[in-house]
Amino acid sequence: xxxxxxxxxxxxxSMAIDLKRRGFADRIIGVESNSINASAAGxxxxxxxxxxxxxxxxxxxxxxxxxxxxxxxxxxxDILDRFQTAGAKEKIVIDTCSTKxxxxxxxxxxxxxxxxxxxxxxxGTEYSGPWAAMPNLFDGRxxxxxxxxxxxxxxLKTIEEMYDVLNMRPIYMNAxxxxxxxxxxxxxxxxxxxxxxxxVLDKEKDEKHIFDLASGGFSSTVRLAKSNADMWVPILTQxxxxxxxxxxxxxxxxxxxxxxxxxxxxxxxxxxxxxANRIKKIIR
Amino acid sequence: xxxxxxxxxxxxxSMAIDLKRRGFADRIIGVESNSINASAAGxxxxxxxxxxxxxxxxxxxxxxxxxxxxxxxxxxxDILDRFQTAGAKEKIVIDTCSTKxxxxxxxxxxxxxxxxxxxxxxxGTEYSGPWAAMPNLFDGRxxxxxxxxxxxxxxLKTIEEMYDVLNMRPIYMNAxxxxxxxxxxxxxxxxxxxxxxxxVLDKEKDEKHIFDLASGGFSSTVRLAKSNADMWVPILTQxxxxxxxxxxxxxxxxxxxxxxxxxxxxxxxxxxxxxANRIKKIIR
Numbered sequence: 313x314x315x316x317x318x319x320x321x322x323x324x325x326s327m328a329i330d331l332k333r334r335g336f337a338d339r340i341i342g343v344e345s346n347s348i349n350a351s352a353a354g355x356x357x358x359x360x361x362x363x364x365x366x367x368x369x370x371x372x373x374x375x376x377x378x379x380x381x382x383x384x385x386x387x388x389x390d391i392l393d394r395f396q397t398a399g400a401k402e403k404i405v406i407d408t409c410s411t412k413x414x415x416x417x418x419x420x421x422x423x424x425x426x427x428x429x430x431x432x433x434x435x436g437t438e439y440s441g442p443w444a445a446m447p448n449l450f451d452g453r454x455x456x457x458x459x460x461x462x463x464x465x466x467x468l469k470t471i472e473e474m475y476d477v478l479n480m481r482p483i484y485m486n487a488x489x490x491x492x493x494x495x496x497x498x499x500x501x502x503x504x505x506x507x508x509x510x511x512v513l514d515k516e517k518d519e520k521h522i523f524d525l526a527s528g529g530f531s532s533t534v535r536l537a538k539s540n541a542d543m544w545v546p547i548l549t550q551x552x553x554x555x556x557x558x559x560x561x562x563x564x565x566x567x568x569x570x571x572x573x574x575x576x577x578x579x580x581x582x583x584x585x586x587x588a589n590r591i592k593k594i595i596r
Numbered sequence: 597x598x599x600x601x602x603x604x605x606x607x608x609x610s611m612a613i614d615l616k617r618r619g620f621a622d623r624i625i626g627v628e629s630n631s632i633n634a635s636a637a638g639x640x641x642x643x644x645x646x647x648x649x650x651x652x653x654x655x656x657x658x659x660x661x662x663x664x665x666x667x668x669x670x671x672x673x674d675i676l677d678r679f680q681t682a683g684a685k686e687k688i689v690i691d692t693c694s695t696k697x698x699x700x701x702x703x704x705x706x707x708x709x710x711x712x713x714x715x716x717x718x719x720g721t722e723y724s725g726p727w728a729a730m731p732n733l734f735d736g737r738x739x740x741x742x743x744x745x746x747x748x749x750x751x752l753k754t755i756e757e758m759y760d761v762l763n764m765r766p767i768y769m770n771a772x773x774x775x776x777x778x779x780x781x782x783x784x785x786x787x788x789x790x791x792x793x794x795x796v797l798d799k800e801k802d803e804k805h806i807f808d809l810a811s812g813g814f815s816s817t818v819r820l821a822k823s824n825a826d827m828w829v830p831i832l833t834q835x836x837x838x839x840x841x842x843x844x845x846x847x848x849x850x851x852x853x854x855x856x857x858x859x860x861x862x863x864x865x866x867x868x869x870x871x872a873n874r875i876k877k878i879i880r
Contacts, residue, residue, distance in 0.1 A: 434809060436811065436812070436813070437812075438813070454808055454809060456809075481808075483808055483809070493800070494809065496796050496799055496800050496806070497796065497800070497805070497806055497809045497810045497811065497814045498809070498811050498813060498814055500792065500795065500796070501813050501814045501817040501818070502813065503853055504788050504791075504792055504817060504850075505817060506853065506868060506869055506872040507849040507850040507853055508784065508846065509871075509872035509873075509874070509875040510849040510871055510872050511780070511842060511845045511849050512780050512781065512875070513871070513872070513874055514845060514849070515780055515842065515845060516777070516780050521777050522780070522781055522878050522879075523878050523879075524738055524765075524767055525718060525738060525740075525778065525781045525782070526878070527719070527720065527737075527782050527785075528737075529782060529785050529819075530781045530782055530785045530879075531880075532816040532817070532819055532820075533785040533789060533816070533817055533819075533820060534785070534875055534879060535813075535816055535817075535879070536816075536817060537872045537873065538873060538875060538876050538879075539869070540869075541865075541866045541869040541870050541873070544865075544869055545862050545865050545866050545869065548857050549857065549862060549865070552857055552858070552860065556854065556857060556858055558795060558799065559850065559854045559857070560854070561795045561798060561799060562791055562792065562850070563851070563854070565791040565795050565798070566787070566791040566846070566850070567847070569787055569791055569843070570840065570843045570844070570847070573832050573833065573836055573839055573843070574836070576833055576836065578829050578833060581825075581828075581829050581832055582825045582829050584790060584794065585790055585823070585824075585828055585829065586825050587794055587797070588789075588790040588793035588794050588797070588821045589793075589821065589822060589823075589825070590793070590797055591793040591796070591822060592822050594806050594807050595806075595807075595814075595815050595818060595819070595822075
């Protein structure tokens with residue numbers, strides 16, 4: 313089996329490592345539009361060969377689109393067109409994007425829709441590029457299959473097997489539920505981290521103080537603020553409506569906190585904190 | 597040297613472990629007002645003996661006050677009173693609180709002020725109680741000495757040696773600067789985490805979705821929301837003015853983000869993210 317990976321960054325590169333060493337793919341070819349990253353991916357040995365986009369789509373049995381979500385929407389449709397033209401009925405394309413509804417809409421009526429499996433492997437770090445790729449990134453994490461009933465049973469089964477090799481737990485969901493839930497459990501965390509970094513950088517002009525005083529708690533809360541704009545601008549715009557709804561709830565909660573502190577309302581602060589503590593039941 | 601620790605939780609308990617095993621203290625006695633925690637601390641062996649408050653102040657050469665900041669303000673003054681009455685001029689008391697200005701004001705005119713060293717060892721986890729105590733908690737972290745010029749040189753030197761044994765980096769600062777800076781690099785992180793937990797718990801009535809979908813990013817951003825109300829209510833009220841100022845800046849930044857997303861202003865979102873990315877220069 314030849315797997316072709318378009319976008320040799322954190323997700324694509326990490327997939328390449330484990331699909332090869334765990335024997336799912338005999339050959340891994342990769343496409344990378346940034347020439348520095350392409351050269352690095354070759355030198356690191358993430359893939360057997362860095363090839364052109366056309367060659368990748370032609371030679372791979374499974375094409376993994378692991379590029380930011382704006383580009384991915386167009387690319388998946390283009391790849392399905394190429395499958396159709398070539399009469400390549402056995403080939404499969406998947407995406408790995410963090411928002412699913414727009415890509416679902418864009419492909420819904422495509423005659424080769426069955427050959428597309430829309431997935432979101434929920435793993436990552438705040439780093440990007442081929443240098444961020446690592447083995448075992450996906451182990452034990454959830455992989456969402458969006459609108460799985462639109463894929464052919466055979467394509468779906470192959471990709472389920474692929475994620476099983478990556479040790480991921482499959483979760484099946486429609487694309488719009490996915491976008492709503494990820495707004496809550498992923499996208500908002502990034503926005504709150506970005507806002508925290510902006511606040512601290514704005515006020516602490518003397519960066520040495522941040523460096524000296526930053527506790528482990530601050531570092532973990534602000535970690536996601538290192539995340540890449542190329543990835544996050546399209547996620548936040550494509551999932552605009554859900555993200556706005558979450559931000560508005562968040563602003564309400566933050567304002568409740570603010571007012572309780574302003575009023576020296578110790579009981580109010582305590583009750584907000586104890587309510588928030590319920591997260592212990594869910595997150596280890 | 598006998599060290600007496602009042603409050604055998606995360607901070608006090610972890611200090612007990614390392615001061616004993618690294619040979620700074622020959623004997624460690626402890627005070628714990630919660631009887632379940634006291635019994636646990638004894639069984640875990642955090643201290644050589646759990647004693648009464650009076651015995652602790654009488655027998656210890658150094659008294660470490662490691663209780664929530666509201667209680668600590670009164671307790672440190674009371675301990676200085678007892679030193680004075682007993683003519684115990686060699687004894688030292690320290691606090692370990694996360695806010696420093698009120699305790700500085702409360703002790704400033706005390707005749708035994710020189711015997712008090714006000715410190716903030718900036719280490720911790722989101723857990724509390726004697727079960728949360730652990731070896732090596734303080735290694736490599738910063739310890740702030742607030743208004744060190746008000747302590748006698750001898751008392752200051754002893755406590756510097758004590759924190760050196762705990763492998764902490766000393767930083768000297770006046771109490772009001774401390775409270776301003778920690779509002780930025782510690783207190784606000786807790787408030788943003790509490791608000792995040794409240795938002796997600798409010799919207800995701802079905803907790804299974806949070807559990808299934810929560811990525812590593814969400815977990816690290818929301819981790820501090822497990823923090824204890826007994827500790828955080830007094831910190832947030834004692835440091836009210838600084839915390840409010842930071843929350844207000846934070847609300848502004850969050851609103852800028854919200855508006856850029858609402859307007860599909862991709863350049864605006866990109867520029868906010870890239871600004872926030874500057875945190876990379878400071879936090880590893």
